[in-house]
Amino acid sequence: MKIGILGSGTVGQQLGIGFIRLGYDVKMGTRDKSKLDEWIKNNNGSIGSFEEAAKFGEVIVLATAGSGTENAINLAKKENFENKIVVDVTNPLDHSTMPPGLTSSFGNSEGERIQRLLPKSKVVKAFNTISAYIMCNPKREEGDPDLFICGNDEGKEFVTKIAKEWGWKNVYDLGDLSNAYWLETFAMLWIVYGFKNNHWTHAFKLLKK
Numbered sequence: 001m002k003i004g005i006l007g008s009g010t011v012g013q014q015l016g017i018g019f020i021r022l023g024y025d026v027k028m029g030t031r032d033k034s035k036l037d038e039w040i041k042n043n044n045g046s047i048g049s050f051e052e053a054a055k056f057g058e059v060i061v062l063a064t065a066g067s068g069t070e071n072a073i074n075l076a077k078k079e080n081f082e083n084k085i086v087v088d089v090t091n092p093l094d095h096s097t098m099p100p101g102l103t104s105s106f107g108n109s110e111g112e113r114i115q116r117l118l119p120k121s122k123v124v125k126a127f128n129t130i131s132a133y134i135m136c137n138p139k140r141e142e143g144d145p146d147l148f149i150c151g152n153d154e155g156k157e158f159v160t161k162i163a164k165e166w167g168w169k170n171v172y173d174l175g176d177l178s179n180a181y182w183l184e185t186f187a188m189l190w191i192v193y194g195f196k197n198n199h200w201t202h203a204f205k206l207l208k209k
Contacts, residue, residue, distance in 0.1 A: 002027070004057020006050050006072050008035040011089055011132040012063035018136025020045055022165055029053025029076065054080035059087065059158065060121075066092035066103070066110055073117055082120040085155040088180070089127045089135075090114075091187045099195040104184050111180025115152070122155035125180040126163070129187045130203050136166045138203065145203030146170040148186065150179040172206065 003019045005012045008030035016026045016039070026045040028036055029052065036047050046056075054060055054076035064072045069090050073081070092110040093100040104110050111125040126149040127135045138145055147168045149159055160171045174182065186204075194200045 001025070002056055002058045003061065004029060004053035004055070004059070005061045005063055006053055006076060007061075007063030007065075008032065008039075009063065009065070011135070012061070013039050014132040014135055015061055015063060015089070015127070016045055017043055018166055019162075021136070022162070027053045027056040029072075031075075050076040051080065057084065059085045061087045061089060062114065063089050066090045069110065069114065070117060073114070078118060081118045084121055085158050086114065086118060086121045086123045087127070087155075087159060088114050088123055088125045091128050091184055091191075093191075099192050102184060102188050104181060106181050107178070109178075109181035109184055111150070111177050111183070115177055122151065122153045123177060124149060124151035124155040124159045125177065125183050126151075126159045128183055129190050131200050134201060134203060138167050140201075140203060143205060144169045146172060146206045148172050148174055148183055150174040150177055150183060152176050170206070 002025045004027050005016050006029040008028055016028055019026050020043055028047050029050040033047050040047055050072050060081060062069055088111050090110050092103040094103050115123040147163050149156055156173055163171045
């Protein structure tokens, strides 16, 4: 299967490595190919524009900064997303303060906005509440964290399958995409803790007993 990743920052690069490790064919979409000079030297993937990556991918991953997501979709051309699973890893943040603040609201989450922009796509919110460096390698010294996802359709089955192959033991489906807001607020808990403690490899575990 072919995976198109929009975004050449740490999140996109780490997810690209994770997909390649599982045998997927990956094309990284970027506006600045020089950002991926080291990545392409060490990984068996390819690089293109946002449009080329979106056209290439049977599944598309949005790993852009939240503020740039809509522009990235427009550059990639909306028709290239039609009838495809779109994995939304973004967090809509206002970086004018530190720690940054959340710009989404209930009923108007980034995940829902993306679905409205791409009505013919299968949008799944996932991997936005953890460090890029453990998305594809979740095992921690203290145990196994849990992953939370949401979406409207069978795209969640693909994300769950991938997560399990990366080592996530528990993937919790929170329901339809209206719950993307809660995942985005949950990401703020992760971010605030990180800024307060200068610690960025933490993750969360749901204890049920």
